[in-house]
Amino acid sequence: MNPEPVLSPAERLRRQVAFIAEVDKLKEIFRQTIVTQSRRAENSAEHSWHFALMIMVLAEHSNHQPLDVLRVLKMVLIHDLVEIDAGDTFAYDTKNMADQHAREAVAATRIFGLLPPDQSAEFRALWDEFEARATPEARFAAACDRFHPMLLNCLTDGHAWQKHGITHDRVHARNAHVAEGSTAIWEYAVRMIDEAVAKGHLAPGPK
């Protein structure tokens, strides 16, 4: 293999700006959750911002301390870029979840490939780390990524749960891995979804 050519700073900047322009498309990828005020569908760019802010605010609740918050933020800021090509997969959509990772890996190759080679490799490694959920940083990111839609659903009378007929047992099972990143956040979430059941916003599961 030929070594990668060294890019000039000007060519690096040109590629970086092309990447920044391309990822504007994440603002058009809509999720099943809705925003609290106008109750329209949330998009993945907004979600990524809210999720990153949660990392900043909640880092103290990570089971593992100290956490490399910079690496968590980087993972979070790029974690959904693959949806530009692969679309958003709803957390309870078991059919589309089957080949989700394969579809997203193809997207990662194209989208991160717009960057200079060193950054393309760095971004791919961050995305792989997030997906593998094997480091404390990835486990805490995964915890907040799951807590975020649960919180928005609770703040909007269970909107996405109601729409898709999701029951309490499924919410509990799908999100229990939050505890691997943060016991405190999972305990909070368990109380929150119990309250959603009590309020009639989330249907109880089969007895």
Next chain:
Amino acid sequence: MNPEPVLSPAERLRRQVAFIAEVDKLKEIFRQTIVTQSRRAENSAEHSWHFALMIMVLAEHSNHQPLDVLRVLKMVLIHDLVEIDAGDTFAYDTKNMADQHAREAVAATRIFGLLPPDQSAEFRALWDEFEARATPEARFAAACDRFHPMLLNCLTDGHAWQKHGITHDRVHARNAHVAEGSTAIWEYAVRMIDEAVAKGHLAPGPK
């Protein structure tokens, strides 16, 4: 003055979640720029995400090296929260810019005040640092905050410039401080806005 009471971890988490729920409102604050695909108005939550991703991608172009990228990302993630109360002020709206900082400071007190006291103080210090533009981190953040809408305008045929009758001389004057954070990004921006004039997307200024 009484010392601040020490909050329990559970009470800290309760306040932090209340803050996270409140800031969902940033998704309803609309800017003058439009997104590239559907050409609807961009909101400040999406802008904050795109801006944070730009920091990650472009940090090497900061005049000052090494940069504390974690502190820049934290500033960027919170920089627009004050708009929840104060609204977005268009960069060329000289009338509303006069009391913008005063209005935003009142908002900062309320919104950051939802957090536990230590985080409230940390977030206020980050916002003050961003606003004062006196550190390398704040200057680089300011450079990307200005570059972002210029880039979106160039990608949308000069939409916000055309709508408000903004001319090349005003764009140049308003954004020249980008060079304080990054000479390379400013040079790129100068070529980009010159091209926008050549394409007829940005009106030349008075001769």
